[in-house]
Amino acid sequence: MALFELDRSQYPEAKADGSLDIDLASGKYLKLWQGPQHPGITGNMSVELTVCGDEVVEGRTHVGYLHRGFEKLMERRTFIQCFPIVCRICVPEPDFNEYCYAAAVEELAGLEVPERAHWIRTLILEMGRINSYMMYLGGQAGSFGMGVIGQWATYVRDLMLDRFEEMTGARIYHMFILPGGVRDGLPEGFAVRMEETLREVERALKDINDVMYCNAVFKKRTVGVGVITPEMIEPYGVTGPNARAAGVAKDVRKDQPYLVYPELDFEPVTGSVSDIYTRADVRRRDVHVSIDLIRQILQKMPKDGPVMTRLPNVLNWKIPEGETYIRGECSRGEYGYYLVTDGSGYPRRVNVRGPSYTHAMALLEKLIVNANISDVAGLMVSLHTYPPEIER
Amino acid sequence: MTVQDVLSPFTAWKNLFRDPVTVRDPLTERPGAARYRGFHKNDVAECIGCGTCEAICQNAAIDMVPVDGIETKEGDSGLRPQIDYGRCCWCALCVDVCMTGSLTMSNEYTWIDSDPDAFRFVPGVDHKSWDDAELGYHRPDGHRLTPPERIVMREMDPERRIGNFEEIVDGYSVEEARAEAERCVACGLCVATCPAHMSIPDYIATIREGDYEAGLKLLYETNPFSQVCGRVCTHKCETVCAVHHEGDPIAIRWLKRHITDQVDRDRYVDIIGRPAGETGHKVAVVGAGPAGLTAAFDLARMGHAVTVFEARKHAGGMTRYGIPEYRLPYDALDADVDVIRAMGVDIKCDTPIGDKVTMTGLEKDFDTVLVAIGLHLGRSTRIPGSDHPKVAKAVDLLRAITDGETIDVPKTAVVIGGGNVAMDIARSLARLQKQIHGEVGMTVTALEDFSHFLADPEEVKESFEEGIEIFDARGPREVLVDEVGNVTGLKTWKVVSIFDDKGRFAPTYDEGDERIHVGTMVIEAIGQAADVALLGEALTEKLEWNRGRITVDADGRTSEPWLWAAGDCVNGPDVVHAVADGHRVAASMDAVLKAKELS
Known part of the structure; x- marks a missing residue:
């Protein structure tokens, strides 16, 4: 397969910092801003493109449009007051924030979480993964002009949001996983309705496969474009499907199992060449894995028992001095929370490690060079990045 | 690339024949899920305005506001939560933390209004269409953000404690006290209810911080009888505690005691602070009980010269002579009295008003005088046989036990009364019986049934544990005396009702349900009266009276401009009320004395 590598001898040599000495006055080059609102990304982020004709010579990423200061806000809120905030850090897949924060607090406060709560947490995270992928599929197809896929994916995502709503009481920001467990058990008849939803997801996936993946135009536009080589994985901090598509089976669920993943039967999905097409394909297959995991969870999980441990008075809650890093495998790769406590009633420091931080900035700047300008949006979507988690 | 890759996308056309999947809002109703x-909804009758919802809200979306038609009362701040939907993030922590469970959420989610201020409302007060919605988020069973169970107070087991007068409760350890203090939600309802308005959440916070000296300072700002109240206070604060609605109230009394236990008594005066400079005014206080000594403490700290006249051997009043040592050890009481003395109060014990010192003399020698003489006269049932020498008053016996007098302890005795004094004498005599006769033979008969009992529930429980028999709803009819003149027991009838239609005391009995309680001694514990004879005839004549009690205004001032009265003899009914009375009188006296300086 031919990689997307063009002759760059016509462009100036890169300087030590990697930038090019471009003479805009020459008329050969054009500065082009893509963003901060554009179809290539979920959220707001700009790419400053330097193009020559329709070829990208250089791309510089600009973030900051979504900075809300969550990490700092949390230093001024009690441990329980941080709980409603964290989900807002990443809009499309909020539950990982809830899980990582809760697990970090539980570790430092020495809380034992009931068994059933672990199963429900895992269930929520897998449901969230499917939804996140659905949002991706819509974006990936849309970036190549296939709007209908986005409508189908949104419909399926909405069905899953119905399940979220009946379980957690909310559709987007669930605020259900809190330190000590989860708010409540599953509602009556949940498994039956979830099975119906999963069948709808499978049906939609088949349609999407027929229309998008088995589509000559999509293949033509994506195969061999924006390749992440296995050598780039470590230096660029690539995780999740972006890495797995290159054949590197990185998956926190397997590498450092958490929650009830050790009791579930699954294999990480991998590909051979991490181009746009393969990354999309890995994500499609990953949805099937999540569907299977949800079925396993609903079958194996304890049907009764507590879902919440006894908390101290949360209004006076102080956590002993300590620090921890909690990680999990979200739809985009490794998601992590670094929490430092100093014995007071407030976090001393919270740092959120979203996979988009590396994927949307350094990695994109590397991959975007030599891309055709019409492929930039598709390339950006293919890295599946969410600016909200870059700027906490 | 295959031919299929060219043809496959056309399968999308099959969707042309499918129904749309979108909901046509608002034509199609789409109710929210059950959870x-x-x-928000709020059951305002259940809500107590404790403000925990306001405290936990991380968006500051909730303000506690006064509401028309809801008055401030004991256990209810009268405020209700106002929620600003411009700030609310729907996390429902307010619902989770609500101490009464009154705050819930409906499953309604559409609200259209052209007035932006409409979205700041008081649920349950500003009526909305979703007020009656059954569905919506309610705190799940067992999901609590505050621990409902109290840290258990360790105490001596009944078999061991019945043989001595040692204090029953051990007191909390530092760890236990901290854990109990953690449970407090700092709503402040207790402060409003405490007669002395002690700053309870603040001193509980000092336990969490481990800053006991700060805690002690806070205690003595409002209560010079903190060691006493830390043991025997009737703790009205705990009955209004917000945690009480769905759990055990915070052990406020025990936490107060814990602070006093943790500070070295030699440090007390330094921490509490020395009195102000002398004003030159002289104040006399008659009676060294909690009311008199609290007033003396305050007045001395204001710089007035205070002399207290006490008829008995020791200071303390009813706290010493009415409360048994196993509930209030004398050294704890002495420590509080020592603090008061250290403020410069001159307490003259064994100095009754009457012969050497008279009220007329006090009027002449002092600028103002306070009468706080307590209730030391026992009342009689006046039933047949109650004039027998073996029929005693509880207060007299308790005083004799406190003074270490030798009393003839009967093998069996019957107490008439269902209040705390009845329990005190029954349990004190039970201890003496155990020491002298080797077994307990005490019976208590009370007019009230157990559901309306006057004594504290823990007194009743501990009495049972100590082998005391308690018969509720029994009316005393006759003290039985045999042919040689010895008391043999008490005859009672079953009580049908205690009060008449108008609420007046008029007990009725079921004569067919008669019971004989065996005992060679009968003790009456049905109430006390003040011994006002010490006032002298002339002063008694001049003062205004109301049903046997001196009439006082809201500041404790009598109809005589130089005389105030406080404590049980005018108000009752317990230590902390007496302390509150003492504060009130001291402030009033100080104002009058300062006014004198200006005139």
């Missing part, structure tokens, strides 16, 4: 976190 949906929609608009």
Whole structure:
């Protein structure tokens, strides 16, 4: 397969910092801003493109449009007051924030979480993964002009949001996983309705496969474009499907199992060449894995028992001095929370490690060079990045 | 690339024949799920305005506001939560933390209004269409953000404690006290209810911080009888505690005691602070009980010269002579009295008003005088046989036990009364019986049934544990005396009702349900009266009276401009009320004395 590598001898040599000495006055080059609102990304982020004709010579990423200061806000809120905030850090897949924060607090406060709560947490995270992928599929197809896929994916995502709503009481920001467990058990008849939803997801996936993946135009536009080589994985901090598509089976669920993943039967999905097409394909297959995991969870999980441990008075809650890093495998790769406590009633420091931080900035700047300008949006979507988690 | 890759996308056309999947809002109703976190509801009758919802809200979306028609009362601040939907993030922590469970959410989620201020409302007061919605988020069973169970107070087991007068409760350890203090939600309802308005959440916070000296300072700002109240206070604060609604109230009394236990008594005066400079005014206080000594403490700290006249051997009044040592050890009481003395109060014990010192003399020698003489006269049932020498008054016996007098302890005795004094004498005599006769033979008969009992529930429980028999709803009819003149027991009838239609005391009995309680001694514990004879005839004549009690105004001032009265003899009914009375009188006296300086 031919990689997307063009002759760059016509462009100036890169300087030590990697930038090019471009003479805009020459008329050969054009500065082009893509963003901060554009179809290539979920959220707001700009790419400053330097193009020559329709070829990208250089791309510089600009973030900051979504900075809300969550990490700092949390230093001024009690441990329980941080709980409603964290989900807002990443809009499309909020539950990982809830899980990582809760697990970090539980570790430092020495809380034992009931068994059933672990199963429900895992269930929520897998449901969230499917939804996140659905949002991706819509974006990936849309970036190549296939709007209908986005409508189908949104419909399926909405069905899953119905399940979220009946379980957690909310559709987007669930605020259900809190330190000590989860708010409540599953509602009556949940498994039956979830099975119906999963069948709808499978049906939609088949349609999407027929229309998008088995589509000559999509293949033509994506195969061999924006390749992440296995050598780039470590230096660029690539995780999740972006890495797995290159054949590197990185998956926190397997590498450092958490929650009830050790009791579930699954294999990480991998590909051979991490181009746009393969990354999309890995994500499609990953949805099937999540569907299977949800079925396993609903079958194996304890049907009764507590879902919440006894908390101290949360209004006076102080956590002993300590620090921890909690990680999990979200739809985009490794998601992590670094929490430092100093014995007071407030976090001393919270740092959120979203996979988009590396994927949307350094990695994109590397991959975007030599891309055709019409492929930039598709390339950006293919890295599946969410600016909200870059700027906490 | 295959031919299929060219043809496959055309399968999308099959969707042309499918029904749309979208909901046509608002034509199609789409109710929220059963757990949906929609608009708030509040059962304002259940809500106590404790403000924990306001405290936990991380968006500051909740303000506690006064509401028309809801008055401030004991256990209810009268405020209700106002929620600003411009700030609310629907996390429902307010619902989770609500101490009464009154705050819930409906499954309603659409609300259209052209007035932006409409979205700041008081649920349950500003009526909304979703007020009656059954569905919506309610705190799940067992999901609590505050621990409902109290840290258990360790105490001596009944078999061991019945043989001595040692204090029953051990007191909390530092760890236990901290854990109990953690449970407090600092709503402040207790402060409003405490007669002395002690700053309870603040001193509980000092336990969490481990800053006991700060805690002690806070205690003595409002209560010079903190060691006493830390043991025997009737703790009205705990009955209004917000945690009490769905759990055990915070052990406020034991936490107060814990602070006093943790500070070295030599440090007390330094921490509490020395009195102000002398004003030159002289104040006399008659009676060294909690009311008199609290007033003396305050007045001395204001710089007035205070002399207290006490008829008995020791200071303390009813706290010493009415409360048994196993509930209030004398050294704890002495420590509080020592603090008061250290403020410069001159306490003259064994100095009754009457012969050497008279009220007329006090009027002449002092600028103002306070009478706080307590209730030391026992009342009689006046039933047949109650004039027998073996029929005693509880207060007299308790005083004799406190003074270490030798009393003839009967093998069996019957107490008439269902209040705390009845329990005190029954339990004190039971201890003496155990020491002298080797077994307990005490019976208590009370007019009230157990559901309306006057004594504290823990007194009743501990009495049972100590082998005391308690018969509720029994009316005393006759003290039985045999042919040689010895008391043999008490005859009672079953009580049908205690009060008449108008609420007046008029007990009725079921004569067919008669019971004989065996005992060679009968003790009456049905109430006390003040011994006002010490006032002298002339002063008694001049003062205004109301049903046997001196009439006082809201500041404790009598109809005589130089004389105030406080404590049980005018108000009752317990230590902390007496302390509150003492504060009130001291402030009033100080104002009058300062006014004198200006005139």
